Amino acid sequence: MGRAVAIDVSKLGKVYDGVTAVQDLSFQVYAGEIFGLLGPNGAGKSTTLRVLITLLRPTTGQATVLGHDVVREAEAVRRLIGYVPQERAIDRFLTGREHLLLLGDLYHLPKDESCRRIAELLKLVDLEGKADLPAKTYSGGMKRKLDIACGLLPNPKILFLDEPTLGLDVQSRLRIWEYIRRLRERGITVVMTTNYLDEADQLCDRLAIIDEGRIKALGSPSELKTALGGDTLSLTVGEADMGRVELLASALKGLPAIRAISTRPTGLEIRVESPEKALPAVLEAAGRLACRLEFIEYHRPRLDDVFVAHTGHAIRSEFPEAEE
Amino acid sequence: MREYLQEISALTMRWVRRLSREKFSMLFTLVQPMLFWLIFFGNLFQRAADTQVVQAPTYISFLAAGVVVMTVLNNGLAGGVDLLFDKENGFLERLMSTPIHRTSVILSRFLFVMTITSLQVLVILGVAFLFGVRPATGFLGVAVILLIGLLFGVGLTAISMALAFSVKSHGDFFSVLGFLSLPMIFLSSALVPLSAMPAWMSLLARFNPMTWAIDAVRPLILSGWAAALGPVAMVVVIMVAFDALCLYGSAKAFRRAMG
Numbered sequence: 001m002g003r004a005v006a007i008d009v010s011k012l013g014k015v016y017d018g019v020t021a022v023q024d025l026s027f028q029v030y031a032g033e034i035f036g037l038l039g040p041n042g043a044g045k046s047t048t049l050r051v052l053i054t055l056l057r058p059t060t061g062q063a064t065v066l067g068h069d070v071v072r073e074a075e076a077v078r079r080l081i082g083y084v085p086q087e088r089a090i091d092r093f094l095t096g097r098e099h100l101l102l103l104g105d106l107y108h109l110p111k112d113e114s115c116r117r118i119a120e121l122l123k124l125v126d127l128e129g130k131a132d133l134p135a136k137t138y139s140g141g142m143k144r145k146l147d148i149a150c151g152l153l154p155n156p157k158i159l160f161l162d163e164p165t166l167g168l169d170v171q172s173r174l175r176i177w178e179y180i181r182r183l184r185e186r187g188i189t190v191v192m193t194t195n196y197l198d199e200a201d202q203l204c205d206r207l208a209i210i211d212e213g214r215i216k217a218l219g220s221p222s223e224l225k226t227a228l229g230g231d232t233l234s235l236t237v238g239e240a241d242m243g244r245v246e247l248l249a250s251a252l253k254g255l256p257a258i259r260a261i262s263t264r265p266t267g268l269e270i271r272v273e274s275p276e277k278a279l280p281a282v283l284e285a286a287g288r289l290a291c292r293l294e295f296i297e298y299h300r301p302r303l304d305d306v307f308v309a310h311t312g313h314a315i316r317s318e319f320p321e322a323e324e
Numbered sequence: 325m326r327e328y329l330q331e332i333s334a335l336t337m338r339w340v341r342r343l344s345r346e347k348f349s350m351l352f353t354l355v356q357p358m359l360f361w362l363i364f365f366g367n368l369f370q371r372a373a374d375t376q377v378v379q380a381p382t383y384i385s386f387l388a389a390g391v392v393v394m395t396v397l398n399n400g401l402a403g404g405v406d407l408l409f410d411k412e413n414g415f416l417e418r419l420m421s422t423p424i425h426r427t428s429v430i431l432s433r434f435l436f437v438m439t440i441t442s443l444q445v446l447v448i449l450g451v452a453f454l455f456g457v458r459p460a461t462g463f464l465g466v467a468v469i470l471l472i473g474l475l476f477g478v479g480l481t482a483i484s485m486a487l488a489f490s491v492k493s494h495g496d497f498f499s500v501l502g503f504l505s506l507p508m509i510f511l512s513s514a515l516v517p518l519s520a521m522p523a524w525m526s527l528l529a530r531f532n533p534m535t536w537a538i539d540a541v542r543p544l545i546l547s548g549w550a551a552a553l554g555p556v557a558m559v560v561v562i563m564v565a566f567d568a569l570c571l572y573g574s575a576k577a578f579r580r581a582m583g
């Protein structure tokens with residue numbers, strides 16, 4: 001693909017006090033996409049992110065952000081990016097507006113420019129009404145919105161978000177997703193970490209699955225799912241007819257819409273290209289062989305399946321603890 | 325340079341803003357205890373303390389120097405606390421991800437802590453004044469007292485920040501702090517002159533930079549320039565060495581913490 005590369009990571013490794021956090025990571029992020037780093041806690045996502053935002057020096061390998069090396073040209077990188085750290089990176093005693101004004105000075109914006117952008121961002125994240133209240137009065141979702149406004153203040157080319165919806169209730173999560181999509185429309189490249197599968201699936205254009213410090217899979221959610229070998233049809237065969245399962249399997253083998261067949265104690269599991277073409281053939285063969293089907297289950301692979309297939313285990317922290 | 329000033333003034337104003345919203349806790353945690361030491365302890369021990377031993381007209385006039393330096397000690401050792409919280413909640417990361425000079429956050433903290441400490445020292449000297457303690461060296465002497473406070477405070481704040489950057493949790497930070505501060509006070513000439521201490525304690529107290537600071541501030545309050553100049557010159561030398569050591573250590577801790 002001829003797309004512009006925004007971030008180029010090559011053979012990146014980071015060792016802390018003798019413990020390897022990430023090793024041999026290589027990937028590229030394209031300009032204008034939402035790129036996700038998906039993995040369980042401790043997989044190395046945040047370490048990777050911190051290297052990219054110049055807060056950690058890599059032990060091995062290198063990374064460039066918009067052509068600038070994150071170690072040698074850290075200052076240049078910092079001028080081009082925005083960063084939204086994990087929840088609560090907020091000073092409870094400052095108001096929302098004061099947070100933004102402080103950051104305006106840290107990005108060396110002139111006062112009037114700073115005020116103009118702040119007004120615009122407060123509108124974008126619907127915080128205008130609460131901008132002059134101390135952040136300790138904010139709900140979790142509002143803090144998150146303020147976080148995002150802070151990340152956007154420098155008008156970044158690339159926005160980095162660390163677990164943007166960790167601990168948020170469902171409505172706030174959906175709203176944050178909407179903001180992130182809006183950023184993409186504005187042409188901002190977004191790099192985010194997450195340990196929520198649904199978030200990675202619905203939000204990210206492409207993602208890297210990271211586990212135990214290594215990339216296990218890389219691609220768009222649909223590519224990753226397709227690569228697993230298509231949709232699955234599970235047939236549960238009546239106990240009396242279990243003897244005929246092998247016959248059924250060999251009858252189905254080689255049919256155009258069917259990719260792979262494996263025998264299960266209760267029946268068959270069939271990988272199919274498309275259920276519309278496969279299902280009639282399966283029913284026809286079963287009828288012809290008088291093999292009674294008790295139950296047919298159709299399963300489209302989800303990102304969970306992709307994750308399990310590549311890491312050998314389910315993603316650990318599952319349910320978000322809503323905090324309000 | 326203009327950018328550097330913009331950063332530092334914005335970061336320093338943040339500390340000021342926080343303070344102005346935390347007036348209550350500020351008043352109770354920092355100002356009050358020191359004033360209590362001066363007012364209650366000073367008056368309580370007025371008759372118990374032998375003016376021959378403390379070599380001062382009143383115990384409170386003897387104690388004033390100790391309370392001044394204790395204020396510097398407490399503020400300095402607590403100087404890293406806010407950075408610790410910033411580190412724990414990710415605010416520090418947010419600050420460091422911006423294109424600011426790497427020293428700006430630390431410098432803003434020094435500026436703030438030193439300013440607050442100086443103001444508190446002035447309050448303490450003012451309260452002591454109400455109890456009849458007239459600094460023998462006048463306004464210039466008060467300025468020298470503030471300078472000694474600054475010199476000692478810089479090193480202490482550096483220790484505190486180094487600790488903040490190195491500890492795993494704030495529980496560790498506060499236990500180290502608690503472990504440090506009381507022995508520093510008792511093993512110094514804050515409450516009792518070295519000559520009145522058991523030999524082993526006075527020996528240990530001599531290795532405490534706080535003792536040197538107090539022994540320079542005390543003659544500035546009690547005696548006059550003739551008695552004060554020697555100890556003041558001495559404490560300046562000691563504090564420069566102390567600060568150099570502390571700043572070196574905290575720079576290392578900071579660099580390690582920042583990857």
